Amino acid sequence: MIIAVSSKGMNKSSEFNKRFGRCDYIGLFNTETQEYSFVENDGKNQDGGAGPKAAQILIDNNVSILITGALGPNAFLATEKAGIRSFVGIGEKSIEDQVNAFKEEELMEIKQAKKGGKH
Amino acid sequence: MEITVISGKGGTGKTTIAVAMYEILSDASIVDCDVDAPNVYLTQSGDKTFTQEFFGGKKAEVNEEKCIECGICSEKCKFGAISNGVISLEKCEGCGVCTVVCPQKAISLYPYKNAEINIFKNEKGKLTLPEMEVGSDASGRLVTQLRKVAKSYNDSEITIIDGSPGIGCPVIASVTGVSKVLIVTEPTLSGLSDLKRIINVCMGLGVSCSVCINKYDLNSEIAEDIEKYCEDMKVRMIGVIPFDKTVMKAVNQRESISKHKDSKAYEAIVKITKVISNNK
Amino acid sequence: MKIGIMSGKGGTGKTTISVNLARALKIPYVDCDVEEPNGFIFLKPKVTTSQQVYTKVPIIKAQRCNGCGKCVDFCQFNALMKVGKEILTFPKLCHGCEGCSIICDNEAVEYAERRIGEIEEGYFKVDHQEVKAYRGVLDVGEPMAVPVINELLRSIDDEEYIVVDCAPGTSCNLVNTLEHIDFAVVVCEPTVYGLSDMKRTIDLLRCKGIPFGVVINKWNEEVDIVENFCEENDTAIIGKLPFSKEIATRYSKGQFISENKIYCQIFKSIYQEISNRCEVI
Numbered sequence: 001m002i003i004a005v006s007s008k009g010m011n012k013s014s015e016f017n018k019r020f021g022r023c024d025y026i027g028l029f030n031t032e033t034q035e036y037s038f039v040e041n042d043g044k045n046q047d048g049g050a051g052p053k054a055a056q057i058l059i060d061n062n063v064s065i066l067i068t069g070a071l072g073p074n075a076f077l078a079t080e081k082a083g084i085r086s087f088v089g090i091g092e093k094s095i096e097d098q099v100n101a102f103k104e105e106e107l108m109e110i111k112q113a114k115k116g117g118k119h
Numbered sequence: 120m121e122i123t124v125i126s127g128k129g130g131t132g133k134t135t136i137a138v139a140m141y142e143i144l145s146d147a148s149i150v151d152c153d154v155d156a157p158n159v160y161l162t163q164s165g166d167k168t169f170t171q172e173f174f175g176g177k178k179a180e181v182n183e184e185k186c187i188e189c190g191i192c193s194e195k196c197k198f199g200a201i202s203n204g205v206i207s208l209e210k211c212e213g214c215g216v217c218t219v220v221c222p223q224k225a226i227s228l229y230p231y232k233n234a235e236i237n238i239f240k241n242e243k244g245k246l247t248l249p250e251m252e253v254g255s256d257a258s259g260r261l262v263t264q265l266r267k268v269a270k271s272y273n274d275s276e277i278t279i280i281d282g283s284p285g286i287g288c289p290v291i292a293s294v295t296g297v298s299k300v301l302i303v304t305e306p307t308l309s310g311l312s313d314l315k316r317i318i319n320v321c322m323g324l325g326v327s328c329s330v331c332i333n334k335y336d337l338n339s340e341i342a343e344d345i346e347k348y349c350e351d352m353k354v355r356m357i358g359v360i361p362f363d364k365t366v367m368k369a370v371n372q373r374e375s376i377s378k379h380k381d382s383k384a385y386e387a388i389v390k391i392t393k394v395i396s397n398n399k
Numbered sequence: 400m401k402i403g404i405m406s407g408k409g410g411t412g413k414t415t416i417s418v419n420l421a422r423a424l425k426i427p428y429v430d431c432d433v434e435e436p437n438g439f440i441f442l443k444p445k446v447t448t449s450q451q452v453y454t455k456v457p458i459i460k461a462q463r464c465n466g467c468g469k470c471v472d473f474c475q476f477n478a479l480m481k482v483g484k485e486i487l488t489f490p491k492l493c494h495g496c497e498g499c500s501i502i503c504d505n506e507a508v509e510y511a512e513r514r515i516g517e518i519e520e521g522y523f524k525v526d527h528q529e530v531k532a533y534r535g536v537l538d539v540g541e542p543m544a545v546p547v548i549n550e551l552l553r554s555i556d557d558e559e560y561i562v563v564d565c566a567p568g569t570s571c572n573l574v575n576t577l578e579h580i581d582f583a584v585v586v587c588e589p590t591v592y593g594l595s596d597m598k599r600t601i602d603l604l605r606c607k608g609i610p611f612g613v614v615i616n617k618w619n620e621e622v623d624i625v626e627n628f629c630e631e632n633d634t635a636i637i638g639k640l641p642f643s644k645e646i647a648t649r650y651s652k653g654q655f656i657s658e659n660k661i662y663c664q665i666f667k668s669i670y671q672e673i674s675n676r677c678e679v680i
Contacts, residue, residue, distance in 0.1 A: 052487070081487060195501070253606070284568075285567070286537070306651060309414065371589075
């Protein structure tokens with residue numbers, strides 16, 4: 001499966017980004033190949049609809065798990081519909097640390113949208 | 120840390136205070152997101168180090184040679200932006216409906232430049248300032264882009280964002296995701312009425328806000344009402360600033376109030392800046 | 400004649416001048432500053448009707464939708480998104496162009512209404528005479544004010560004489576109001592901020608060919624930056640409201656200043672100036 005992590009940089013030691021819709025990059029970890037790849041988040045500069053745009057990147061990359069800080073209402077709806085489960089990442093750790101924390105079942109699932117944005 | 124200064128009501132002293140805060144802080148930059156009436160440039164200047172064109176959206180254009188003046192585009196346009204094959208740039212929202220309904224395929228959309236984003240540097244720090252065409256829309260998108268550009272080029276500890284009056288999309292775009300919002304209000308019934316609405320907007324967005332009353336001594340009764348309202352809403356009252364004639368004198372000399380360190384208003388702004396920039 | 404009271408900068412005195420002009424001359428008042436309407440604080444009208452303002456929001460009819468995503472590709476505002484075979488809608492991003500329904504091959508898009516604000520109509524009394532008052536109020540959290548402004552101005556199209564209290568700034572809120580204005584009163588305060596923003600408003604008015612005159616609010620004889628600018632730029636000053644603590648105090652309490660005979664005369668002479676200029680045109 002593919003695990004996505006909202007990221008500030010382009011490699012696995014980059015710092016985790018708590019924001020989803022406006023993060024700079026999305027890190028993708030493939031559990032089968034054990035490899036990381038990174039995609040730039042085009043949606044971050046949009047006036048509205050940044051969350052859904054970022055969610056589209058997850059859908060296009062067959063992501064099943066997302067690790068981020070919180071989800072706005074539009075992104076929450078989109079990821080829920082896409083069957084993607086989301087989890088809260090830990091502080092300022094690296095992308096790799098977040099993935100490992102998920103594997104160790106240390107992360108809490110996101111069950112609700114945060115307030116915000118144009119929803 | 121990003122701190123956005125907004126007001127709900129116009130003319131409460133947002134820009135004067137935002138600029139003073141920028142000058143008081145030791146490591147700060149400022150972004151002018153009051154794109155309809157940007158005034159930071161009046162008291163700040165520097166060398167231009169960066170410029171970027173901003174394409175706020177798309178606009179439609181008609182190929183006159185192909186147009187047969189059938190009027191279908193005018194009928195279908197929801198914004199009244201086409202009449203006799205002529206497009207009103209201000210009303211056109213770039214939705215693309217005309218391009219699809221035109222039987223002659225005579226209409227197309229093109230990216231429309233309606234502003235420039237410039238960064239200036241002076242010995243104090245960096246200023247990210249817009250130059251928007253008068254009558255433009257897409258203010259919300261411009262604010263978002265201004266913030267993004269400022270973020271990429273600023274490495275200061277604190278970024279002060281000078282927001283716009285009102286509660287619409289440019290204001291929303293200037294407060295989403297910031298660490299703190301400072302609402303500058305004034306002790307008038309209009310000020311209180313507008314304050315309530317802007318606090319509501321901030322709460323709806325889940326943004327933490329603090330309030331300061333500018334020119335508070337002009338009407339101490341209403342100033343008290345404002346303090347009480349904030350208490351009831353559990354919104355922090357961060358400070359009050361007395362009316363001070365020095366402020367307008369300074370502004371009219373195109374100087375920030377921070378050049379007048381003995382001004383009572385300046386003293387009050389220093390206190391407020393210290394509290395709000397604290398990392399708690 | 401429809402008079403618009405506007406200023407590039409907020410807080411210069413648009414509402415002060417609008418409500419006092421309306422009261423002094425017994426002309427209907429319209430508050431188009433729908434994001435932060437304040438006129439009714441002063442006029443305290445009796446509100447007789449209230450009407451909701453709606454915008455359209457697309458609804459995808461699941462039975463007819465085949466998930467082709469043409470609507471998603473078409474939408475310039477990211478108000479639609481395709482997830483699997485389902486189309487999600489994000490109402491607040493929708494601009495109401497109805498393009499999604501036009502582009503759909505399966506008639507799968509319908510529109511529902513979504514409330515974004517309201518319009519109120521009422522009257523206030525001056526010397527036992529009833530004078531109309533109108534305003535638009537945008538719901539808190541709604542990003543787009545223009546649909547409320549347009550609805551408000553459409554609803555008062557029949558009124559021949561009105562004083563329109565405009566939104567601050569020079570962007571789409573004001574531009575949409577200008578359609579309905581015959582003469583613009585540009586309110587300026589004698590500060591560099593006020594002057595800088597006034598220039599933008601004047602540029603817009605010249606571009607639109609709307610006749611205008613400047614009223615200097617909080618005027619004092621020591622500072623003449625606005626007068627100098629107007630002289631150099633062939634711009635008429637049609638009134639000066641002096642800075643006074645009394646005016647500021649009355650304003651803060653939501654009271655009229657035109658009750659004072661001297662100020663009332665200032666408003667009457669502003670109106671006279673406007674009438675003279677409109678006759679000339």
